[in-house]
Amino acid sequence: MLEQTLLLPAILALFLPLFTALLLAVVVPIRRHGWAAAGASVFTAVAALVAAVHVFAQPNDGQPHVWSVTWLQQAGAEIVAFGVRVDGTSASMLVIVTLVATCVQIFSLGYMKDEPRSALGRYFTYHSLFVFSMNLLVLAPNLLQFFLGWELVGLTSYLLIGFYYQKPSAGYAAVKAFWITKLADMGFLLGLLSLFLVSGGFDYESTLQPQAATVVTLCLFLAVMGKSAQFPLHVWLPNAMEGPTPVSALLHAATMVAAGVYLLVRAFPLFAQAPITLNVMLWVGSFTALFAAFVAVVQTDIKRVLAYSTCSQLGYMVAAVGAGSAFTAYFHLTTHAFFKALLFLAAGSTIHAVHSNDLASMGGLGKKMPITAATFGVGALALAGFPGLSGFFSKDSILEALAERGAWIPLVLLLVAAFLTAFYMGRTYILAFMGEAKGNAAHAHESPSNMTGPLIVLGMGALSIGWFGHAFAEKVHQDYHFEFGGLGAVASLLGLTGLGLAVTLYSKRRHQIDQSPFLVGLASVVNTAYVDRLFVSGFRGLALPLAKGIGWFDRYVVDGFINLTGWLGLATSRQLKRLQTGNTLDYIVAVVIGTIIVLAWGVVS
């Protein structure tokens, strides 16, 4: 019975997108047609959503339900199994993923309307592949399948960032994303290996010695740093904005980058055993949150503002886990998925209208695109933590968790980041939607309903999710109690101050503010190019020589050993050949030598 209500929809949610992806990949005419591919992909996304909601709606008895197929056995013990694990966390995440994916895909129907047909087909193939990969990760019963999904979403990200592959910058961005995350994935692999070495399996809930736990979790955290764009591995995320905006909304805001946080939440039993790692995460997360917020302030590209904002919010989540509260991080992940996807899609709407990413081309769009402006505003306020909106609840609970832990300095960092978040969102909103409409902006008009529809859906989510904190906590069986205490008041105050400051500064003298020495100086300091250069020199200095060395070793020592045995055989035979002189007397000599040896042996013994 349980199988039918839980397992079957989960399997459907998992495999329907895969089926579509394969179908579109293999049956080329459907893909080339473009709209058929879009239709298939959207249909499966909706079906997956329905299945996910079905799973989510089931009463939760607190036990995780795992169905798996044994893949690898050793001496009767199961080592590797693939399957699905349905519990509160995965069910809710499944809903989030499928919901945002559906919204994004429907949005894409409008946004990508002008693409050539075959490109459209390719786009939706990748989207379906992504939904499958993400679900594979969400429903994974063990870390190995999680890794499988992890790598696949990385691949899909690469494919989608480089979607406009004719642009060199897109190719560069795709490769950069892949490389940086690959570096991080080495951490995942090392973590998996060490976990297997000490515990013989890949379970989320293994019990380990503290040192072992520290090693494993630090390795896994490296992977999280890459995937969830923590400093210094955040450098790929701004470049990832080369992809189409719906892709940025889905992958690089709501779901893929959240996979890192999801890993932390899932494997929290492991992380809880390693206080050192938790400490590291606390500091890295809060630093990233603050750093990225600073960078977001000086961006001129609307997508880059949102990218650094994502980076910053992910820092919040990581810090939350570091403070020991997995639930607050997960809660923030949920609310963030809604309002960040919303923000990106709304930004996409504006980009579509003015045909440019640059904030300078926008202005006064508030009157021309009311729905977009309203939804963007809702999202911005949610992100800034305006009281009553979803971001307020989740961000506040994170701050409370840090306070409870006694992590005062990280708390301060996060509060400053909250101030900056409100500031740059206010700045962005004013620069884009208020003021006079010039140039392209003058001809802008509201986007069609297939683009505004998702915006409204997500907007409603952003408004309301916050109030469901308790129900949500119950679903995932965690403790959660919301108190609006002093800390909450301080945070809200900071947020409002930030917004107010932005409004005051930018309403009147927007361009002068952006040229002010403070901001220009800030922009040069937080230039991501510095970190990029660090990576390049690290590669040239370390990785390349190491690779060359190992290559030499492989060629001359490993291969050399084999060649040596071959050469040895030849050399021996060449020498032994000389015994065959054909001369009878030589053979007699051989006989005599043998006889002497035998006799000598006989005499001696």
Next chain:
Amino acid sequence: MLELVSLAVVAGILVAAAASVVLGTNLVHSVLLLAVLLFTTAVLFVLLDAPFLAGIQVMLYAGGVVTLMLFAIMLTRRSSGVAVINETLRGRRLPAAFLSGSLFALLCWAIHGTTDFPDGGDNLLSTRQLGTSIFTEQALSFEVLGVLLLAATIGAIVLARKRDHGEPEPAGTYLYGTRAREEASR
């Protein structure tokens, strides 16, 4: 005492003859010196109380083998009138000397290390006993020997006979692949 002296004389002749056989350059001289060696061995047999063997030694070896050798030399001479040269190979002398020397040393050491040499009594063995032994105890070996001699005879005849058409075999007939080459070239 007398025995020891005679043994010494006989041994001396034996060694000298053997040295000439193996080191001499003239082949015919070597064969003749082999005959001397074989005769002297017969004398030694007499000294060792084996008269029958001395007799066979003279008949078979000194008579038969030497004659055969001489015939063979005669049949395999390349040019007429020149003494058959029988030199030793230069490159082989040292290793051969080393090998023989080491074998000699080994065996001498084995003999030297033996302490319990049997000392036969004066009860001599007679020829009658020898004959009885051959034809009764060793009868099987005797018969086999007969078969072997027969085989050897037949084999020698087959090997050394002339071809039917009277022509000597062309060079390299029995070498590997020559027959095939011949058929192919025909």
Next chain:
Amino acid sequence: MMLGHVLYVGVLLFCLGLYGTLTRRNVIGILLSVEVMANSVNIVLVAFSRFTHNLLGQVFAVFVMSLTVAEVVVGLALVILLYRTMRHTDIDEASQLRH
């Protein structure tokens, strides 16, 4: 006289014959040296028979003699055959079995 003395003589003859086998160029020369070796074996056998009072040594010597004669016969037949095909009796030249 002692067994040991005769043995020494036999061994010396054997090794001389061995040296000759390994050194001679002419095939018949080699056969001659082999003869010397066989002869020395006979000496040793008879000596043992005399001193251990065992008839077997002499019987063995008789057999050895017959066998040696047979061997010489066949060997000389081969020599004649060799001479017919190669027109020489030089052992060094007869190296077609070289690798």
